[in-house]
Amino acid sequence: MKPAVLHIITGLETGGAERSLYNLIDGPNGQRFTHSVISLTGIGTFGPRLRKLGVGVTALDIKHKPWTVMALPKLVRKAKPDIVQGWMYHGNLAAALASPKSSALVWNIRTSMDDVAGHKPGTRWTIRANARLSGRPDRVLFNAEVARQQHVAAGFTAENTQVIPNGFDTTKFCPDPDLRASVRASLGIPESAVVIGQLGRFHPVKDHANFFEAALPLLEGRPDVHLVLAGREVSYDTPFFTNAIPSGLRQRVHLLGDRSDAPAVLNAMDVFVQSSKAEGFPNGLGEAMSTGLACVATDVGDSARVLGDTGATVPPGDSATLNRQIEAFVDNPALRRDQGVQARARITSTYPLDSTSKAYTTLYESLLSSS
DSSP: OOOEEEEEESOOSSSHHHHHHHHHHHSTHHHHSEEEEEESSOOTTHHHHHHHTTOEEEEOOTTTOGGGGGGHHHHHHHHOOSEEEEEHHHHHHHHHHHOOTTSEEEEEEOOOSTTGGGSOHHHHHHHHHHHHHTTSSSEEEESOHHHHHHHHHTTOOSTTEEEOOOOBOTTTSSOOHHHHHHHHHHHTOOTTSEEEEEEOOSOGGGOHHHHHHHHGGGGTTOTTEEEEEESTTOSTTSHHHHHHSOGGGGGGEEEOOSOSOHHHHHHTOSEEEEOOSOOSSOHHHHHHHHTTOEEEEESOTTHHHHHTTSSEEEOTTOHHHHHHHHHHHHTOHHHHHHHHHHHHHHHHHHOBHHHHHHHHHHHHHHHHHHO
């Protein structure tokens, strides 16, 4: 019988942590271990995808039915897990409280502490609770070294920490002229246009205001420049975007909402921009690099480490510098191509998906052998 791993995650909507969980189970690790998932909130977009892999998924929906959290310990006991792994602060706390002593306990922290003040009061309390309980897990995982250092400095136990960087499927996230042409045609974007883009849910930490302050001026007097953004609530139905984007420019600002075809959307772009106030190891940045895009990113989390000598980093919140770096790529097609080639080579050599899967497998096996 395969060892059982139970994952307790805050939710399963489209996001970096959720995508990493799916990639882990969909890869070789999913063949070595039996996985099941409990979402504290809804089934989201990844729940059905996990079920198609044969993974048991339970959604507690605690936002609308807070009393369902009381069923968590019983659900965990029923799963009889050899390993319980929490994902993100709320999932970590739930895993710590519900995990039986017979199971190895792993936490997974997916963000830096660059913008703790921007979190809701309840999340800040949960972070403090994580810090107080951080000695309990057998291992506390981070996907970014900067995030590990920040959390230790904030009071998290250091001795049980480990960094496993994100990995990327470079056969899925790769340059594809057909996808590029298809998406552009569907959006009415000419092939000759220069497309500046971003992937990320609408959330204060993603700092869309910073993105638009930097990018919108580049549309003035440049009819060949378009913007393409995708992510949960990134649409004209969200008041922020109707207020931020002048009506005269909206034909060239394409807001796609939540998309399941990230490789296609990325292929439509020429320049990828990360404008966040905080990140751990940014999935969107790595996927854009793997797709061969020139990238500009705020220097948060491990963004600079991921980019290496490719692309450009700017201080978070510095829209003027972000504007200049984007403009440098917009004005220089040869530079865009060169930086895109280098970016893809860096992801292929340094952050392949199989390395991440092997690291988790090695961790799980070491925990089982020592139990």
